[in-house]
Amino acid sequence: MTEENLNTSGNPSIQDVVEQRLSRRGMLRMGVGTAGAAVLGSLSLAACGGGGDDVAAAPAPAPSTTPISLNFPAVAKSTADLVTVPAGYTATVLYALGDPLNAATPDYRNDGTDTNFETRAGDHHDGIDYFGLNAAGTARDVAGSERGILVMNHEALTDQFLHAAGVTANPRPAAEADKEIPAHGVSCVEVRKVNGRFVYQRESQYNRRITPNTPIEMRGPVRGNALLRTKYSPAGTDTRGTINNCGSSVTPWGTFLTGEENWSGYFARSATDDTARGGATAKSVVSLARYGRPQNSASRHGWETAGAADLYARWNISQTGTSTDGTDDYRNEMNTYGYMVEVDAYAPAAAARKRTALGRFAHEMGMFGLAQAGKPLAVYMGDDSRGEYIYKFVSTASWDAADASPANRMAAGDKYLDAGRLYAARFNADGSGQWIELTIANTTIANFANYRFADQADVLVNARLAADAVGATKMDRPEWAAVHPVTGEVYVTLTNNSNRKIEASGSGQQSVDAANPRAYTDAPTAATAPGNVNGHIIRFRETGNEPAATTFAWDVYLFGAEAGMDATRVNLSALTADNDLSSPDGIWFSRKTGLVFVQTDDGAYTDVTNCMMLIGKPGQVGDGAVQALEYTKADGSKLTVNARVGAKPTSATLRRFLVGPKDCEITGITETPDGKAIFVNIQHPGETIAKANIGDATKFLSHWPGNAGYGAGGALARPRSATIVITRNDGGLIGTDGTQVLNGY
Ligand code: FEO
Ligand code: CA
Ligand code: CA
DSSP states (O other), X not given: OXXXXXXXXXXXXXXXXXXXXXXXXOOSBOOOOOOOOOOOOOEEOSOSOOOSOOSSOOOOOOOOOSOOOBOSOOOOOOOOSSOBOOTTEEEEEEEETTOBSSTTSOOOOOSSOOOOGGGBOOSSEEEEEEEEBOTTSSSBOTTOOSEEEEEEXXXXXXXXXXXXXXXXXXXXXXXXXXXXXXXXXXXXXXXXXXXXXXXXXXXOTTOEEEOTTSEEEEESTTTTOGGGOOSSOTXXXXXXXXXXXXXXXXXXXXXXXXXXXXXXXXXXXOTTHHHHTTSTTSHHHHHHHHTTOOSSBOOSSOGGGSOSSHHHHTTBOSOOSOOSSSTTSSTTGGGGOSSEEEEOTTOTTSOOEEEGGGOOSOEEEEEEOOOOTTSEEEEEEEEOBEEEOEEEEEEEEEOOGGGGSOSOHHHHHHHHHSSEEEEEEEEOTTSEEEEEEOOTTSHHHHTOTTOOOOSHHHHHHTHHHHHHHTTOOOEEOEEEEEEOTTTOOEEEEEOOBTTEESSOOSTTOEEOOSSSOOOBOOTTTOOSOSBBOXXXXXXXXXXXXXXXXXXXXXXXXXXXXXXXXXTTTTOTTOOOTTTOBSOEEEEEXXXXXXXXXXXXXXXXXXXXXXXXXXXEOOOOTTSSEEEEEEEEOTTSOEEEEEEEEOOOOOTTTEEEEEEOOTTOEEEEEEEOTTSSEEEEEEEOTTOOOOGGGTTOGGGOSOOTTGGGTOSTTGGGOOOOOEEEEEEETTSOOSSBSOOSXXXXX
16 A cells, blocks of 8 residues: 655654764675576466365364474565465465355456445455354354455455446546445455365355455544534444455454554545645644645545435535534544554444544554453554554453353453553664553653644544654654564554655655664665565564563564665665565464564565565574664765664575466465464455556456456456465475474464
């Protein structure tokens, strides 16, 4: 996704950048690494074959004594229009854009004439999780590896392909908006092993779509607040829908938690709305600007132009009514977006709930720390925009292991997610860090000059402004978070940041600091602006492993880079042809094996390779060394930033496992409880398409998965986002025969 660029607050990005003399700059690029004896796998369709799969659900394994090691050949970088996995593995397309979720919905023609997206797979598959079922499909089974429910996000659209002749300009035809709106949201879809292969179930009691039109309950401290009052919900207790859902995770009680990410772009504001709201210093105007909607903002899809009906009009958040409280228009509608949203896959009739206690920002996703009986739960969250923050929620309720299988899962969500404390992270140059609570009781927040918070609900709705007030550290676009299932250490991808500079010289730019230490130019053609071109992955360990700790220790697990780039300034993790990557986005740990999976959403290295997924065996915070990065500032003075580089991976500890088709991103991964199947989402293959070329299939950048035999269209098909399932041909675990985990489930 494109990111917003909104943090113009005056926080220093971190301190402790020591000026000193330095030697000349090293060459950025020393050569291009392209070697690597990778083996191309094939993508096949569910058909005959299979072999070797379990029949019964796998029991919990005994602690493994097998030293964990990666046991697949590294996949080479590739620009081919297919999914490549190592020899010995099979990747199969399972569930693609438009696939029907009941018998009444026609097969997907994939020619732009399809409708009924309320009962089809949405577009842009993203975060995904697996919820096991028993053999009869009648109840939750946490060990159910033969039958389960996949729940996934549909983040956004490749809108040109949804229509026969591409997108019609504003005013948008209602018929086009009626397809685009419900192609967003969340899918719940049952999957089952048939003859040893997973297939999706076109008919299932669990199949469900949650779209931007679906009623959703506002929960937590902001419920009923004046900031949420709308024409739809004058009491401020409800909203419709969820949008731009990005990453996801499973709660300790077995529900799906999805992040609302770049939602602000869907709303329009008139050119004179500041005046209507009381001028540039009005609180709502300051808030809207900080969250990406200054006045005179056009909406991404122009749905507010599709008609006077409420389902279109709500996307215009200008103050058009005469009420003082906003109950006669949608001036407050955007305050009902930007939350973590909880969905119970097993209870299709249960409304989703927005958990306002976890704050409002561009939520990539939220990942729970290890649940420890008798202690609060922690949820780690990134705000994916340039220069935004990393957050932590700590529940008021302490974890009761009996809640792992509660009678009412959404009630468990109320218990753990509706009351707690929200913190923002500050990363110090010495490798320590603090969690700073965002509370109205903090006079720095209560007296913040830029925005006068009314109460704690206001702090949660405007969490970015509260984090500005307390000087949280501006990061290089925080994306997914993952928690190591053995050590409990937290990993957060920082995908890239074109606004990270040696020294910030303009509004919205950030200077290099210890936690975001690189600013350099892409190689070989400077295809991107100088900045943190390739991204990195920061990790931290809570003091005492306590979820409620207010201090932590951190380092950088991995710096993305091209293998051939300068090791003194760019390729700090010494990546090689087997594991070099750019723009890490998805990150996830297998709870079965303890291996880490890293997925990319890249635009910098795509001249050499499509986006990819790697599998690794990370160490822990502090296992590397400090490396001094030396810069020359504009005035000729020297600047040294000390990067805290984790142990450099080798091909034995980090290896490329998958490369996707053209013009896609790899995002979202989950596994069956037995660890023998993983589900991975391929998002927006061939998304770069001009309306003028929609009638000429030879101009499409990708034809996947039609070119792999899935669905209509064949070799010249319109591309579709899709979920694939990957298994090992010998029925083994993914990536290894060992485990670091006793039993994750
Ligand atoms: Fe939706 Fe931050 O990626
Ligand atoms: Ca992304
Ligand atoms: Ca993402």
